[in-house]
Each structure stands twice: as C-alpha cells, then as structure tokens.
Amino acid sequence: MNRCTGVTVVTNAVPDVTLADLASFRPAPPTLAGEPAGFGVMGMPTNLLASASEERIPGTVLGWDVTVRFVPVAYVFDNGDGTTTRTATGGSPWTSLGQGQFTPTATSHVYGARGTYGVSVTVEYAASVDFGSGLWRPVPGVVRAEAAGYDVRVVEVRTALVDRTCDEDPTGPGC
Numbered sequence: 001m002n003r004c005t006g007v008t009v010v011t012n013a014v015p016d017v018t019l020a021d022l023a024s025f026r027p028a029p030p031t032l033a034g035e036p037a038g039f040g041v042m043g044m045p046t047n048l049l050a051s052a053s054e055e056r057i058p059g060t061v062l063g064w065d066v067t068v069r070f071v072p073v074a075y076v077f078d079n080g081d082g083t084t085t086r087t088a089t090g091g092s093p094w095t096s097l098g099q100g101q102f103t104p105t106a107t108s109h110v111y112g113a114r115g116t117y118g119v120s121v122t123v124e125y126a127a128s129v130d131f132g133s134g135l136w137r138p139v140p141g142v143v144r145a146e147a148a149g150y151d152v153r154v155v156e157v158r159t160a161l162v163d164r165t166c167d168e169d170p171t172g173p174g175c
Contacts, residue, residue: 014131015062019141022127027055027070030123032147035094036101039153045108046152050075050090050121052145061129069136070125070143079109080117080152090121111154120148 030052040046052072091107128136
C-alpha cells in the first residue's frame, strides 16, 4: 500500500533468472574443422576453425513464457597437445583472411612433434532472457557447449635442393 495515496499497487515484476534456471535450454554444439583438413605440418601453423552462432530458444522459465538467447563470447580450443588457445572468434579460413596456407591466424596452432592430436573446442555463450517485452535481461555467467572428435595428423616435411623439377628429372631427390 502506498502511504500517500492509500492505494495498493500490484506489480508483475519478472523474476531474476540464474543459469540453473536455464538448465533445460542448451545451445547447439559448435562445429570444428581445420586447414589443411585433418592434418598439419610440424613447425607450421595449422588453422583451427570453429563455428557457433546466436540462438534464440522459446520456452518456460519459473512459470513464465520466455525466449532465451545465447550469444557466443569466447572460443577455447584444446589443441590436443596440452595447450589451449582462447579467442573471441571461431576463426576464418586462410582464403577469407587473404592469407596463404600455413600462415598464422588468431586460431592457428603450431605443433612441435609428429603424431595425431585430438582437438576440441568449447564455446562460451552469454545468456539473456526476454519475458515478452523485447527487453533482453542478461543472466550472470556463461553456458558452455563443446565439439570434440577432430583429429589433426601432424607430419614432418623435409625439403631438398634440386637443380631440376620432378617433371624434368622424375628420378631426382624427392620425386
């Protein structure tokens, strides 16, 4: 009751939402790929690529009809060799960047030894909720989605100086 007017005011205040309240809402797993596809060269950059996008999922939270929005804010690549790379982007192909193959990118990684490395990526999403008003209310914390199962086979490449191409001398070194 308002003391000045003596009128009782009823408000339909929307509830505060936590990540625990959004447990039934999950963004789709990201995709994971690399350049060159499935392999890398020891001592040279392998370009890892992840893709995730904003998602809006309708549903019910705490008895309210809502739309939950997930926006990717960070990508954490597990390079499979005990190192991780954290970026704000999932990366871009060399051609989109106007770069040549085996050049460094924000998401590339240089492997120091031959072998097969299991790479994964975890995307961190900022969550927000709209209770139907068009106003997005941020939810503290991040929601994570992972993609795994991308193997990078790292090979060693050796070069040799030759005086003629393999077309000119098919029996030459490295031909």
